[in-house]
Amino acid sequence: MKNALTAALLLALAASPALAADTRIVAPVDTAITVDQAPHPFNVRDLVMMDRVSDPQLSPDGRYAAYTLRSTDYAANKGVNAIYLQDLAGGEPRRVVNMAANTPRWSPDGLSLYFLAPVHGVTQLWRRSVADLLGGGHRPPISFAPVQVSHGPLDVQAYKLSPDGRSVLLSYAVFTDCGTLACTQGKLDARAKDKATGTIYKKLFVRHWDTWSDGTRNQLYLGRFDAKGQLPAEPTLLSRGIDGDIPSKPFGDDSEFAFSPDGKTVYFDVRIAGRSEPWSTNFDIYKVPADGSAAPVNLTAANKAWDAWPVPSPDGRTLYYLAQKTPAFESDRFAIMALDLATGAKHEVDPHWDRSPGDMAISADGRTLYVTADDEGQHPLFAVDTASGTVRQLVGDGEVEGYSLAGSRLLVARSDLKHPTDLYTVDVGGKDLEQVTNYNTELLKNAHEGDFAFFTFKGWHNEPVQGYVVKPADYQPGRKYPVAFIIHGGPQGAMTNGWSYRWNPQTYAGQGFAVVTINFHGSTGYGQKFTDSISGDWGGKPLDDLKLGWKAALAKYSFLDGNRACALGASYGGYMTYWIAGVWNKPWKCFVDHDGVFDMRMMYYATDELWFEEHENGGPQYAVPANYEKFNPLDHVKDWRVPMLVVHSGHDFRIPLSQGLGAFTALQRRGIPSEFLTFPDESHFVLKPHNSVLWHDTVNAWLKKWTAEPHK
Numbered sequence: 001m002k003n004a005l006t007a008a009l010l011l012a013l014a015a016s017p018a019l020a021a022d023t024r025i026v027a028p029v030d031t032a033i034t035v036d037q038a039p040h041p042f043n044v045r046d047l048v049m050m051d052r053v054s055d056p057q058l059s060p061d062g063r064y065a066a067y068t069l070r071s072t073d074y075a076a077n078k079g080v081n082a083i084y085l086q087d088l089a090g091g092e093p094r095r096v097v098n099m100a101a102n103t104p105r106w107s108p109d110g111l112s113l114y115f116l117a118p119v120h121g122v123t124q125l126w127r128r129s130v131a132d133l134l135g136g137g138h139r140p141p142i143s144f145a146p147v148q149v150s151h152g153p154l155d156v157q158a159y160k161l162s163p164d165g166r167s168v169l170l171s172y173a174v175f176t177d178c179g180t181l182a183c184t185q186g187k188l189d190a191r192a193k194d195k196a197t198g199t200i201y202k203k204l205f206v207r208h209w210d211t212w213s214d215g216t217r218n219q220l221y222l223g224r225f226d227a228k229g230q231l232p233a234e235p236t237l238l239s240r241g242i243d244g245d246i247p248s249k250p251f252g253d254d255s256e257f258a259f260s261p262d263g264k265t266v267y268f269d270v271r272i273a274g275r276s277e278p279w280s281t282n283f284d285i286y287k288v289p290a291d292g293s294a295a296p297v298n299l300t301a302a303n304k305a306w307d308a309w310p311v312p313s314p315d316g317r318t319l320y321y322l323a324q325k326t327p328a329f330e331s332d333r334f335a336i337m338a339l340d341l342a343t344g345a346k347h348e349v350d351p352h353w354d355r356s357p358g359d360m361a362i363s364a365d366g367r368t369l370y371v372t373a374d375d376e377g378q379h380p381l382f383a384v385d386t387a388s389g390t391v392r393q394l395v396g397d398g399e400v401e402g403y404s405l406a407g408s409r410l411l412v413a414r415s416d417l418k419h420p421t422d423l424y425t426v427d428v429g430g431k432d433l434e435q436v437t438n439y440n441t442e443l444l445k446n447a448h449e450g451d452f453a454f455f456t457f458k459g460w461h462n463e464p465v466q467g468y469v470v471k472p473a474d475y476q477p478g479r480k481y482p483v484a485f486i487i488h489g490g491p492q493g494a495m496t497n498g499w500s501y502r503w504n505p506q507t508y509a510g511q512g513f514a515v516v517t518i519n520f521h522g523s524t525g526y527g528q529k530f531t532d533s534i535s536g537d538w539g540g541k542p543l544d545d546l547k548l549g550w551k552a553a554l555a556k557y558s559f560l561d562g563n564r565a566c567a568l569g570a571s572y573g574g575y576m577t578y579w580i581a582g583v584w585n586k587p588w589k590c591f592v593d594h595d596g597v598f599d600m601r602m603m604y605y606a607t608d609e610l611w612f613e614e615h616e617n618g619g620p621q622y623a624v625p626a627n628y629e630k631f632n633p634l635d636h637v638k639d640w641r642v643p644m645l646v647v648h649s650g651h652d653f654r655i656p657l658s659q660g661l662g663a664f665t666a667l668q669r670r671g672i673p674s675e676f677l678t679f680p681d682e683s684h685f686v687l688k689p690h691n692s693v694l695w696h697d698t699v700n701a702w703l704k705k706w707t708a709e710p711h712k
Helices: 002-015 017-021 044-048 130-134 181-193 441-446 505-509 528-532 541-556 572-583 600-606 610-617 625-629 633-639 657-670 689-707
Strands: 052-058 064-073 078-087 102-106 112-119 122-129 158-161 167-174 217-224 257-259 265-271 283-289 307-312 318-323 335-340 346-348 358-362 368-372 381-385 391-395 399-406 409-416 419-427 452-458 464-470 481-487 514-519 560-570 590-594 644-649 674-679
Touching: 044 505, 044 689, 052 102, 052 399, 052 409, 052 419, 064 102, 064 419, 078 102, 078 112, 078 130, 102 158, 112 130, 112 158, 122 130, 158 257, 167 181, 167 257, 217 265, 257 307, 265 307, 283 307, 307 358, 318 358, 358 399, 368 399, 391 409, 391 419, 452 541, 464 505, 464 541, 481 505, 481 572, 481 689, 505 514, 505 689, 514 541, 541 560, 541 572, 560 572, 560 689, 572 590, 572 633, 590 689, 600 610, 600 625, 600 633, 600 657, 633 657, 644 657, 644 689, 657 674, 674 689
Parallel strands: 481 514, 481 560, 560 590, 590 644, 644 674
Antiparallel strands: 052 064, 064 078, 102 112, 112 122, 158 167, 167 217, 257 265, 265 283, 307 318, 318 335, 335 346, 358 368, 368 381, 381 391, 399 409, 409 419, 452 464, 464 514
């Protein structure tokens, strides 16, 4: 039956020129991009070709910075990672290894850099001598090749060196009924040879984020270096009996496990899967002997919410970690917790600080914890006193995307709305901020950007709400400009003073648009009560804030043309775009909806992480169906009237493709001007360079079409 329908459809397409003409398969024709060297407004081609700095790692003596640099191979349609070393005393950065590599980590003595790189398609752990790289006093300088130190048959997912540098924690994705890594590889090889492609699932997750489950779990192992610095092909399993992923999928990393200072104990966090994994956020922290002589022990079983990211104190007496209080709520405030490892007593370090911290590290004397957190449109770096809980802001303006600590010095990755990420050094008191890297500087000299400003207005119930506006790159006083009104996703997120390679306001400013965005009720960085207020009220308070914010922006900024404006958003922002299409469509000339929720009911049954839907709507759909109908965009299609571009990707398992197809069907059936752009190989994000260019070109063309000034 399926094959017959497919054949009939193909015949219909071939026989119908009109139908074929309505289907446009488009892609950028250029296989290479030359960034314009003449002055020009910032555009997507500038964006995709930028060098991206990440993962700053400061050497133990504070002299060198190692980091990952992603460049774009546009012809190959991918990003390529490399590792660089920068002497903070001066000079040019040096590439550590002439191969694609990532995750640089210093040996405890600072003499070597470890990193991950593929060998014959398998990601392995490598080591490079810093002395060899820099010349090391040899005359002439000697440059030895990097040394491969792991030789297992599976990809190393993540790793962390022990305090003495003699062993390393390794994460591998394995079948938990296998006793060796080779057993897992054997099963994967057999599966690849099997000509039957069907898979039987007996529990969720069937698929997660952008990947179908293959039955493997990330498990934690310990490998000991031999006299030659090599690791055994079969390391020691530490997470024995743990049905869960270490680190967590899909975005976990080495911050989820740690050694004790003496190297004898390992701490890790994990969510036990069982059958409840899709509706649970109950991560716990475990300890296990580093030699694998005993099974892991749960240290936080009493808390049924999220406990994770263990950070042992330098004296080994206290384990710091982050914890939530509300089960099954991923956007609850994370508190900094201190666990006395001798007595088991726990207390909250920062009970009076109404922010949700992350990215935690500790000073060498154990007196200060360093964290980042959203804070009123910024994402600063903070210092928290471990004794009093007093919080000090160290690096405030912009977004701190990563940092590393050595002695009294911090290496910080920072961006803002006009500058992509670069590295900076700052002392632990927050003084003497100094820029270290200067990537993309030449590009931005010629790519003109729009200035930005934050503003505050009275939102729902007269409570203060913040937003920002970005001027067009070609701004001239006295002129009015069309507006891109961007609605952020999450919904527990925020549009902050940081650089983005997806929803970047400068790409719209460069096309001659002003940008307005509102951090409505539900956004992060304004206190947990503000964040909590959206749950159960997706179409209520946030909509009021958007209306009042739009009104306030028009009153405050005379260059905004309220008669030529389009609203656009992704994820929750896409949901809100569908919602306002039915309940607040009069101000808008067009909509752009990316991966939005169109039908709240089916969203519950088709998404992957059920805890999110159940918390936001007060329970499963079958238990509280009215809650899913209260703000369901599908129920207001009869009131849709504004032209809409719908974008939805095939590998988006968070908000599946059928949501976008349903909305496009509604638009077409209503006779509303509409287009549907789909990427079969992208997830909730559009990441490939060519796809990013196509996305921006399509969106910008749609905005320009419907906001064009009428002919006089």
